[in-house]
Every structure is written in C-alpha cells, then in structure tokens.
Amino acid sequence: MKKNYILFICFILPLLSSSQDRGNIWCFGDSAGIDFNNLNNPIPINTGLRTRGSCASISDTTGNLLFYAGDRTNTAGDYTTLVYNNEHNVMPNGDSIVGEGWYNEIIILPMPENDSIFFLFVISTALGPGGLYYSIINMNADSGRGNVISKNNQLQIFSIVDCLNAIKHGNGRDWWLMFRRYDGTNTTTNNEFYSYLISPNGITNFQMQQVGSLANTGLGQLKFNSTGDRMVFNSFKGTLELFEFDRCTGVISNSQVIFLENSGPPWPARWSSEFSPDGNYLYVCNNPDSTFLYQYDLNSTNISSSQILLWMIPKEIQRNSGGLLKLGPNNKIYFSSVYYNGFFPYPYPDSVYNMYNMNLGVIHFPDSLGTLCDFQPYSFYLGGKRTYWGLPNNPDYDMPALTGSPCDSLTSISDIPISSEAELFVYYASDWQTAFINANKIKGTNYHLEVFDLLGKSIFRESGKMIPPYYTKNLNCAGFAKGMYVVNLVTNKEKITKRFIVQ
Template identity: 30%
Template sequence: MTCGGKLSVCSKVAAFLVCFLVSGSFSGVQAQRNKASHVWYFGDKAGLDFNVNPPAVLTNSAMNAFEGTASIADANGKLLFYTDGTTVWNNQHQVMRNGSGLMGSANSAQSCIIVPKPGSQKLFYLFTTDATGRGNGLRYATIDMTEPGGDVVDKNKLLYTPTSEKLTAVLQQNKRDIWVMSHQHGTHTFRSFLVTSSGVGPANEFNLLGGIFPPASEATDAIGCMKFSPDGTKLAVTHRATNTVRLFGFNNENSSIIPFPIAPFAGSLNPGSSPYGVEFSPDNSKLYVSTDAGTKIYQYDLSSNDFATINASKTLIGQANLDPTNPPTNFVGGSLQLAPDGKIYFARPASAHLGVISNPNEKGTASLYIDTAVYLEGRKSMMGLPAFIQSNFTYTYDVSFDINCFGEPSNFAFDAPTSDNPTFMEWNFGDPASGAANTANTLNASHHFSAPGNYTVTFTRHIGNKQETYTITVKILAPPVVDLGPDRWVCPGTEVTLDATTPNATYKWSNGSTSASITTTTPGTYWVDVTIAECTTRDEVKVSNYSLPTVNLGANRELCEGETIELNAFNEGATYLWQDGSTNSTFTVTKAGTYSVEVTSKDGCKKSDEITIVYNPLPIVNLGPDRDICANTTTTLDATQPGMTYKWSTGATSPTITIATAGEYWVTLTSSKGCSATDIIRINHLPLPIVNLGPDETLCSGDTKLLTATFPNSTYLWQDGSTNPTFVVTEAGKYWVDVTNEFGCVVRDEIWLPYLTRPAIALGNDTTLCYGDTLVIGTELPGNIRYEWQDGSTDAFFKVTKPGTYKLKAFNQHCEADDEITVRFKDCIGGLFIPNVITPNGDGLNDVFFIHGLKEDDWELVLYNRWGKEIQRIKNYKNDWAPRSGTTGMFYYLLQHPTTGRSYKGWLEALQ
C-alpha cells in the first residue's frame, strides 16, 4: 500500500490487519468528508446547518416551499444555492441570475435534486419534477457557479413527460458518475439517467411487470417519494394507489432494477395508509416509511434478506402529534431524509419542529424517534425536506490521521456514522508510558505521545459479529527547544530584547520578523515559531508594562478664604517627594501657591504632577440687628451686593425679601468665585390692640347706633377724623376706626351700616263722611311692603263704611311705620260732604279739596277769591284742586252739575 493519510478496508472478513508506516509530522492529511449535504433549506423559510453538532437552526431563507426542495454546499460545507424546483436562490438568498421560471413545482414530493457535473467544481445540473403527473414532466437546468452568485445558463430541458413526483440519485459504481432515477407516471416504467463529465446521458428504461409495480394513472397516484440506499444497492418506491412500498435491488454499475430479494412480486411492503416518505438507515439495514398523512413512521428490518421476515419486522417507531392549523388541514405526508450526523429527520407538516430518528441503525423502537427534536426558531417545516445524492451519506470506514511533532497532540479518526453502535471500540497508541491515556474509546481521538520515537497505533472495533483492526506506525519527531524566558514586566518605554537563537533553525515572529531576536518597547504578547526540519516549536512571552503610579492632583483650584485642601498622591507601596521636601502621601494646602509631587511606585516607575491653588475673599453680609415689628405689618430684609447670588432660609434667591412672620431668618451670599458667607436676624412680633365694631347691620330711618372701639392705652382715629373711643351713627355709610396701642401698632376695623326707609304711610286727617259713603284709605307703596290693619287684614287699602278709628302698620323688612285716622259719619244732602278746611302743606294729609261722595263725571267746580273774583274753573272735577304752593286764605266755590242742574256753593279755608 502507498503511504498516505487514509486506510481503505479491502475486505469484510471477521478480522483483518492493515499496516501503514507514517514518518515525520503531517499537516492536512486528515481525511475530510465531503460536506455538500451539510446545509439544508426547506419548508416555510426554515433551514439547518450540519457543519456543527448538533445542527444550527438557520432563519435566513428566502424560500417558502410546501413540499420538496434541494440545496447544495461546497466540499467545505459553505452554501452554494438552494431551490424549490421553480426558483433558484444563491448564497446571499437572492434569486440567481435567470433563476426564476423553472417548470418544476414546490408542491411535488421530490420536486428537485442537484447533481454536480463530475470533474467540475463550478457546473451543476438541477433536475425538476412536476406535481401530480402534470405535463411539465422531468426536466433539467444547468447552473454555472463561475461568477459570484451563480447563473442559470440553460433551463427547462425536457427529458420526458409525464413523470411522477419521485426522484432520487446515487453514485455509479465508479464513484465518480451519478445515476438519477425517476418514474414515468401512469406506467410501470422507471427511467434512469447517468450524469458524467460529458453531461446528462440518455435514458435507461426499465419496464417492470405490472405485478411488481402496477400502473396507476390517477393524479394523486403520482404523489410520494423514492430513495436509494446510501450504498446504492437498494431502491424503495412508494405506491400510493395500493398503499404499499416497493423494494428493489439496484445494480449501480448499469442501473438495472432487481426485485428484492431475487423473487418476482416479493418486494411489496404494506406500511399503512398513504405512504409518502421513505429512507434507509446509514448502514443500509433498515427502511423507514412515513404514512397516515404524515403522522406515523414505520421501520422494516432488511438484514434477513427474507421478504416474509422483512414484512413481519414492520414496527411503528414514531407517532407525530402535528401542530394544529386554522383552518384544519389534511396533509398527504411528511418526508424522511438521512443527514450528515447519521440521523434521519422527519418533516412534520406545518410544524415549528422537526422529528428525528436518533439511532436509525438500531432495531425497532431502539431507533428512538423524538417527535419535536428540533425547534425551527419561528420558521416552519412543511411536507418536504431537501433531496441529496444518497451516496453522500455512506461512510468509508477508514482511519484518518494527523501526526504532529512531540509535545503536540496527534489526531486520529475513524469514518463511521455516530449511529453505529459497536460493542467495542478502542484506539491503542502503542505508548504504555502515557498510562491510561494510551487508549481511547471514541471514533475521533487525540494523543500526546510521551517521547519522540516510533509508535504502532491500532484501532479495533467489534460490530455485529465482526472484529475490525487497523494498524499504523508513526514516527514522532522532537521539536526544537525554544525559551523566550519568563513574562517581562518593565516600566513604560523600557527596551526589551527577546532572543530565540537556536542552531540550524529558521524563525518567524508574531511581528513578521525572521531574525533570531527582536527588541521592543511596546507591551504585548510576542511569539516565535522556531523550525528545525519538519518540526516547529512556538514559544511566547508577554511583555507588560508596570502601571505608572496614579498621580492626579486635579486641575488648578480656586479656594475661598479660610478653606484648606488635602492633596492626595497615595499609591500602594509608593514613595513621595513634595515641593517642600516632605515625603508623606498627602499634603495640606492652607495658602496660595504651586504644589508638586513625584511618586515612585514599588516597581520603581515614577510619575509627577503639580497644581496651582488661588484663594478668593468671602462676601460681607449684614442684615442688621434683630427687629421688633407689629404682628400685622411686614419688614424687608436687604442683602444686596454686586455680583452675588442669594439663598434665603425661605428658599428665595432675590437680593431682598419681605416677611410678615416672626422667626429667625438667614441669607447666604455666594460670590462669582463660589465663596459664601451667611448672616442671621431675629424678627419679633409686638402685640396688637383688639378692636371689633361688630358685624355689618341694616338700620331703619330715624335710628342711631353707638360704635365702641375702647382698648386700654390706645388712641383712636375715626373715618371723619374724630378721636373719641366711641362714635354715634345717624346716617347710612361705611364707618372705620384705627386703634393705636402704646407700641404704635395699629389695627383697623370697619363696619357697613346701610339704612332702610320706613314706609311713608298717611291715612289723612280725621274726617266726617255721610252715612252711606265709603272711604278707601291707605296707599300701595313700592317695594316689598307688608301691611297690617287694626282688624288684622293685610291689604294696602281699607274700605271705611262706618265710624271709628282705623290703624295701619306698614313694614319694610324690619322697619315699621304706623298711622291712624278717625272717621265720623253724619247725614248729608245729596249724598255729598264738602269740607270747608284744607291744609295744602305737602304732608299727604288733607292737601286737596276732596268732596266726599263726588263721582268723577260732569261736575264743574268754579273757585272765587274772597272779593268774588273767579280764579279758576274746572270741568270734570276730579277731587284734586289745591291753591298754589304757599297760598292760604279764604276761597268761595260753586259746584254744579250741568246735566242735572244740581249745584252747591260755600266757602273753603286753606291753612298751612
């Protein structure tokens, strides 16, 4: 065998030995699996990244696919592009140039698959299927990744039509070319296409017997999946019309389909209603089928190669409890897909989770289905998962290794899926001196060899009934000895020389230098790689600066007269030198000047600082002596000075305040330099005289009121200037008095005394009426006047019909007036009573010549003076005549009625 970094198992016997000699130190010879299938995009913007374990959830997808998808990464696991069969997105999640309008369908179970062109790292073929056997058929497009972002240079090239939704691919036996397998809808015909370095080859057609794969032409019969086993020896195909899965052998040299086992009509499995997804275990020994609208997963054990036994091995290993949808949705199934981590993932339709078969190589429920194993972080799984070339999930079962020089770990790995469960697995590094570290029981192992030299490394595992043993011999070289010395601590700016001189060596420093030594004043971590032959030793040293002392006396300061300040330069373990030679860590400043200190740290590093101190005077503030003020007065406190701010005990900030309350008051003045001074004053209250003229009061016309303001040791001043302690009120008005006590404190009180006018009532002079006459006495006065007659009646008027004395009281609120009249009766001629005396003095009593019994109609009154001269003639007399004001004397009258001829004459005396 040729020496290299990988061992190939040449035969599958119970035990075998592979010997391999490795000398020196190797870098990069460790075999690495192709990671083309490590990035998945599917469903409603969901994704997984299998470059880490467990896989990372991706949330950057631009795709929303209901069923099948495909994605591909480069050999290192970096995404190239992904698709749903109608659109292609690049690794920036943008539609690729010419990447829309493909004639596949995102509603096809296996809508698409990506096949790299053999021999090229830039060209890929994208095969697409239509949904439910419609006319678009099986087509392919060419994708060129030469330019960033890629380009669809040729698309929708028809291979045949109609096709079902079933599509899968596997490596040809030469491990270079790829078979793409499809099924023609409505027939029992399968077509395969070999993709080589020359492109997509012609179809290989296989017409199976109808009993092996019965034709089914309904649109829904096209639904379902088809998968190759990872080793390319088996093919499983769903048959929805019969609710079966057909299992075949496959010759991946010439793409012939063989009934499995080699017996006609024997390959029909009956998993249940509506089979949809199918997948093989990594070791090709188990087949998994999803049924019942994506809610159940069954396992078949294929290891017996006996079909009756295989059918009998049917085991329900998973039950999916799907997320509820609104409105409820009946899905047709959920895809199964083998992953790079050796697990099988299940697409739970319209779900925030994926299901996972954790140990797919194990039999029955030991395969361990977990229903909500992967949370998609807000994205959704639908019915499909990405399709891949199934050979990507087969394993080499080879040893790979990375041998390093002494002192560094050498790495060993065995390429097998983690789902393999060997009963025994051990690395023996042939290094007994390493003690318990000489063996390891994992697929990947690292070992620190205990000394330079040759070692025989053996990997052994027991799996099934087989023991496999791999042996290699490695040589561990001694690396050069490099010692840059201990980490260095220096004061800032100090030069440090690092020397790695070693005979016959080459050098590479962290700063790019290739000399044996370097000199620096910059702190940092420095390393050097010293190489002799194939071994490199790296040493590093950290150059650190001691911290300078922390010295900060602060900015220059201005202090106020009387203040002191302590300058503090304290540093743990330091020494100090101040401007005056003192050596304490602190210095107290009491006067203006410049102050400096030099601080030397315990590591010998020095730092200085200085500060200038200026002193400012304090404000002068004087509120004067304490003051006595009358309790009802105010006083102003004045602290005004130029350029000051003020703060009073009252909270005021003005130069002056006016106060009325006794107490202690202070003010603080602060200058523009921040210097403050305070003064305090006491304000005392003198007692006040007590004066109370009483409440306001309404008097009646003619009333008087005595106001009294008497208070001991006081003087008085009334509103009219009088100075007596009392005042007599005789008319309406506002009255006040100022009372001044012996301390000069004045208190004023005032009172409002309005007057109400008593009702002006006049019943007239006593009079004599004729029997049969009626005299109405009284007057209705304006305002709300209340009346009360001698008989208790309350009208404004009273009718007198008989002799007597009649009395009236009238009330204006609480003010009262009264009057009375005596009325006598006598026998009269003609029903008239003519008085002979009147008193026209304006008092409202007997002011006019009133003829009792006179009806106001056509009576005419003629008046003569005492010499018989006519002085006035009044027609239609209305009982209202009186002589001119001030006129008295004797008058003669003639009263006549022109119509009846009645007439009366006599004399009338007018008195004052």
C-alpha cells in the same frame, strides 16, 4: 433493457475536487434550514424559501452553502421553481423554472470534473407539462454568486412520478439520475424505471428497465441506502418495494415486495421512507388521515410482519400532517410535518406559529430496534421558522467509490492519503473470536472497512457512514483461519492500516 444516447454536453473547465460536506446545509419549508457542519450540534438557519415541498441545496466541499432551489414559492402553476444564491436572493435568470409544487421533483447534481457547473433537474407530472427538464447553473458568474445560464431544457416528454433521485456511480465521480414513469390519472399501470448517466461527457446513457410490481401513482419516493446497493420505492397508493441496485451499471434487480399498491381507496398514503445508516431498518410514514411512523426489519424473513408502530398522531389533533423522512449527515433521521387546522395549510397565515410547524421530529438512534431508536416528535426547533411536508431532496454527495470493484476505474485505495494523525487499534480476543477495531482522530464521514489475508484476498468488507473522530467495529472472526490479517480503514479523506493475528 432499452438504451439510447440522448444528449452530449462538454465543458472544458477546472477539475472538480472531492465532494465532502456538500450536503451539510439543508434549505426547506418557510424560510427554514439546518447547518450540519457541527455534526454534534446542528443549528437552525434562515433561508429565502417558502415552499410546501420540493427543494434541494448544495454546499462547497468545506460545507459552505453555494445555492438552493424550491418550487411553489407563494404561487401556483407549472413554472414555480426559484433558484437562490447563498445570499438568499434569486439568481439572475433563476425564476420561472419548471416545478409544480410537489415533494420530490427537484435535485441538484454537480457536473463531474468541474468545480463551477451544476445541473438542476426537475420532473413534471401529468398535471403539468410533463417530462424531465434540466437547467444549468454557473457558479463563476455574478461574482461567484451564480447565474442560471440555461433553463427548462426538456429531456423527456412523458409524465413522471414525483420520485426523482440520484446515486453516485461506483467510480465515485459520476451520477445515476433515477425516476419512474407515470401513466396519468387513467387505470394503466407500469413498472418502468428510467435513468441517465451524468458524467464529464454530459447527460447520456438513457436506460429503461421494467422491474418489480405494477403501479399507477403520481405521488411516490425513491430512496437509496447508505452504501447504494439497495433502493426502496414507496407510493401514496400503498406500494412499498425493495430492490437491489448496481452502482456500476445502474441495473435495478431482485424486487422484494413488502406491500403492493391498493386496488382502490382508501389509500394507505405511504408518504415517505428512509433507511437506517446501517441499512438494517426501514422507516416509513403513512398519513392517510392520522399519521403513523413505522419501523421495518429488513433482515426479517417477512418484512411486512416485522412492522413496529413507533408513533402516531390522530386526525382529530393533526390531519395528514406527516411529511418526509431524511437521514442527516449526523446519522439521525429527521421528520417533517405540517400544521393542518382543517384548511389547506399552504401558505400559512402570518399568525400561525406553533409546535407542529416550528419543529422537526428526530430519530436519534435509527440503527436500533423499536423504541430504542428514540424517536422524539417535534423536538428539533427551527429557530422560529416553519416547516411543511418537504425536506431537501439532496443525494449523498459524499458517497465514496466502490473501492476494488470492476467499475472503480478512477480511484484506488492508494490514491487516498495515508493519515499521519489518525490512530487505528486492533485487538484480537481469542476467547470471543472477535477483533475489536477502534480508530480515533480520524477524518471523514464515509468509511470503507476491508480485511485482507496475507495473500491479498479480501475476507471482509463493509461501507457506511460514521461520525468522526471515532470509529469502532467488533468483527466476528469465527470463520477466519489462523494467521495474520491486514485491516484497511478508508474514509473519504484518509486511510489507516493495521495488522492483527488470529491464533
């Protein structure tokens, strides 16, 4: 592993409040967007974008849109990214930012311990100037509408795969920015992943890791599961590979190849992937000409053989139409698609509105196997707006700290307020050796469940996403010794505790 100190930035500004609901507004496609603030009834909204792919958006801690960005807005080139304020106007100095019009080039990260400074990171492939760039947005400027105060600052000069992503550090405050090297259109392959740490000290701790299979592709994607301990890389040339990820150190390890990159065409075009909320399944879109949506069982001893075809649309009806998969705040997975009538579909003519480009597909129960996941193509209406291949490249802004881990130096379970309204019920059924855990009136969308014995030893722990105000878990206690146990249920907003006895 190679480590270098690259950049130090320090802003002495107000502390950042906790980041609940920052991902509740999506902005993408042709003026399209979704408001998830009502998790049971997300609604379409209008935006200022007209992008075929790369885009990102961020809200404040109560779910109100702050700003968003997208590239190739009706123009080609290497500097096509525009930054929009929440009034859907381009910010001052928010134009001519690096961006070539791919699909996973852009990401927005808040400056830790700062409530007004944000970073916009953009990568460039071999077809553009190459490298990694950042711009800085100050939301205190322009009467709270924001201003791009610095732009196109170059961190790296080498070309990068279209797979930029980020994941919360285990301390719940900082960020790991992750990307992969691209060697261009030649035949050179690599397995080089790179990262930066985004902390109150700025952009630091540059690392390079060589791990996993060799590949040469400019089109790919990195995705993390809901707990941040697994990562998947998929590519147009066919790679589908799982890794373990350490949120404390940023270390990638234990590669598990599902499919290797093809040695030559035809390419499988593994366009996008997404984990189920519980992390047991992986959904993958292939669009070599026809479009295929697959599910894989990550607990299988042979993941590639567990493949289930959920849906396909033949090229004779829609060619290369499948786009990105993305887990929503409501734990459903959304699937974008483009309308392709034989001509390159960007930008759409003003007359082209139809079921293919005015709706997203939805996987309603992604934690369920096979057809029980209930995928419904073209079922989420965008309110008269249109989609292309892209969906917002927003990280999980609400991912909590790894409570009790060695790197949880910022928060502890005692820092989270004890709820006075939420109720936790635990009933132990000795015949079934199961503790039935149920909570209601609980707030928050991320949870950490942990069970301790009376000596304080952790017996069971689990983290994930939930839809408030309810939580339920059937805990298998077959291996528990007789005695009393303490259940702690912690969300990103509160905690509740209950005891039960195994007899």
